[in-house]
Amino acid sequence: MDLELIRQEIDMIDAQLVALLEKRMALVSQVVAYKKATGKAVLDTSREQIVLEKVASRVVNKEFEETIVATFSDIMKSSRAYQSSKLA
Secondary structure: OOHHHHHHHHHHHHHHHHHHHHHHHHHHHHHHHHHHHHOOOOOOHHHHHHHHHHHHHHOOOHHHHHHHHHHHHHHHHHHHHHHHHHHO
16 A cells, blocks of 8 residues: 555544544533533543543554553543633
8 A cells, every 4th residue: 555545544534533523522512511510520530541441442453552542531631621611
């Protein structure tokens, strides 16, 4: 496979990831509304740990596990920042 074909495949996957991240953030918006109504804190470390453990367990190629878990950690960090901005 040549580099241009590989990059085209990456671009297609990136488009799918963007769509999925938008769906995830729409759900995060619902979480914000819930937390606002109930006074819950943005950070729930036990929930985040559970999510990261699930992510790690779903990685088939363990060579990628650390990177994928770090990516999800970054996603949750960005989600917390979004939540904080909406709750301020």
